[in-house]
Amino acid sequence: MHAWEQIQLTLDYIEEHLDEKLEIENLAKIAALSPFYYQRLFSRLVKKPVVEYIKLRRMAKATEVLLQKDRRILDIALELGFSSHEHFTRTFKDTFDMTPEEYRNSPKSLNRMTKPQLLLKYTLVDEDTPLIADDIILEITRRQIAEPEFYIGLEKKMPVQFVEGLGIESGVDPLDTLWNTFHEQKSTISVLTVGGDELGVSYPCSEEGYFNYFAGAKAECTLAPDGYKIWELPQGDYIVCYFEAENFEALVMDALYKAQQYIYNIWLSNHQLCTEAFCVERYASHNPETTSMEIWLKLLK
Numbered sequence: 001m002h003a004w005e006q007i008q009l010t011l012d013y014i015e016e017h018l019d020e021k022l023e024i025e026n027l028a029k030i031a032a033l034s035p036f037y038y039q040r041l042f043s044r045l046v047k048k049p050v051v052e053y054i055k056l057r058r059m060a061k062a063t064e065v066l067l068q069k070d071r072r073i074l075d076i077a078l079e080l081g082f083s084s085h086e087h088f089t090r091t092f093k094d095t096f097d098m099t100p101e102e103y104r105n106s107p108k109s110l111n112r113m114t115k116p117q118l119l120l121k122y123t124l125v126d127e128d129t130p131l132i133a134d135d136i137i138l139e140i141t142r143r144q145i146a147e148p149e150f151y152i153g154l155e156k157k158m159p160v161q162f163v164e165g166l167g168i169e170s171g172v173d174p175l176d177t178l179w180n181t182f183h184e185q186k187s188t189i190s191v192l193t194v195g196g197d198e199l200g201v202s203y204p205c206s207e208e209g210y211f212n213y214f215a216g217a218k219a220e221c222t223l224a225p226d227g228y229k230i231w232e233l234p235q236g237d238y239i240v241c242y243f244e245a246e247n248f249e250a251l252v253m254d255a256l257y258k259a260q261q262y263i264y265n266i267w268l269s270n271h272q273l274c275t276e277a278f279c280v281e282r283y284a285s286h287n288p289e290t291t292s293m294e295i296w297l298k299l300l301k
Contacts, residue, residue, distance in 0.1 A: 004118040006031040007045050010038075015115055018058050019079050024050060046116055056113030059095045062088075063112055066104045073100050096172070109176035114254045138243040138259055140267060143296075149233040151199050152189060152224045153216015154182050160209050175200070175213055176252075179286050182215045189225060193218040200281035201231055215286070233280065234298065239263070239273065241295040248288045256281065259295055274300045 010027045027050065028038035042050050058080045065076050077088030092100045096110050103110075156178045179200070186192065196218025205212045214231045224230040241263045245251040260279065268275065280296035 003041060004045055006033065007042055008116075008118045010042070011046070011116060011118070014054060014057065018054075018061055019081060021081060022054055045118060048113075053113065055091065056095065057115060058082075059092060060112035060114075062092060062100065063096075063103070063110050066100055067107060069104060073104070076100075098172075109173040109249075111173050112253065114257050117258055138241065138262065140239065140241050140263065143238050143240050145233065145235045145238065148235050150219045150222050151201075151214070151216040151231045151233065152192060152219040152228050153199075153214055153231070154178055154185075155212055155214050155229040157205055157207070157210050158213050160211055175215070178213065179215050182217075183287070186217060189217075189219075189228065191219050191221045191225070193220055198283045198286045199231065199233070200283070200286065201278055203278035233296075237299045239268070239275065239297045239299060241267075241297075242292065243294075244292040246291070248290050251291055251293060252286075256293070256295075263295060263297070268297075276300060 010031050013027065013030055014022060024035050024039065028035040031038050031041075033041065039050055042053075046053055048056070062076065062080055065071065065079070066073070073088070074085045077085050080088070082088040082091070089099050089101075092098075092103070096103065098108075156174065158174065198217045199214070201214040203212050203214070214229060216229070216231060219230070222230065222232075241259050243251075243255055243259045245255040275297040276299075278298070282294040282296055283290055284292075
């Protein structure tokens with residue numbers, strides 16, 4: 001068994017036993033490693049210490065369970081392995097900068113710890129061949145754009161650390177806020193293509209330590225109305241990564257992160273391909289009914 005497979009066994013075990021007391025010694029036995037080497041290998045592959053990872057996965061689970069308003073917060077706290085309401089509340093607030101009560105009364109899209117699927121780091125999928133990993137289906141192909149496409153929307157500057165490490169740092173998701181703002185205003189932008197695709201684009205920012213993110217929809221013109229930005233998807237050859245997830249939240253949080261890590265860190269490297277410095281998320285529509293999307297990366301000549 002490969003080292004990553006041993007750690008994956010414990011990641012799967014943790015996920016199934018978040019409501020129980022999880023001991024390093026027991027997890028190390030599952031991985032057939034000493035506690036010392038287990039913790040070192042876990043931190044190397046998962047990019048988080050074991051105890052920190054367990055805490056963040058419990059917090060991620062809490063964001064789901066708290067939406068069941070018929071359940072007492074104390075019961076949820078005990079179910080997730082916390083000794084008291086106070087301990088749970090303190091941990092939740094430290095993680096998301098709001099209390100469980102505040103989140104329940106006014107739910108927001110929160111960045112949370114993603115459960116890793118280490119298979120995606122060590123398996124090379126062929127073009128046009130689906131790969132099933134954990135809860136996502138992923139397929140990579142090539143496409144060509146003969147003529148530039150234009151999109152109009154909103155732009156936000158983001159700190160680079162927003163996407164560093166495993167998954168996204170915990171807290172309220174500012175990109176979800178950007179998308180919500182765009183959708184509130186979308187009907188007033190007369191030059192948008194009816195039924196056109198929507199794009200989220202990450203690209204370099206002139207300010208060190210930041211990147212720009214664009215959220216918008218396909219347009220019929222090349223001039224943006226006042227207050228909006230225009231993005232040109234240039235003609236050329238693209239690597240396209242299509243993937244699906246069980247629901248929209250899993251799609252834009254867990255699946256998107258895993259797909260980006262796979263295509264950048266594994267697929268492009270193994271195929272010795274380089275792409276331009278922007279990453280396109282392409283949706284039929286960026287809305288809660290959507291369960292599939294594509295990542296488009298333009299190949300350098």
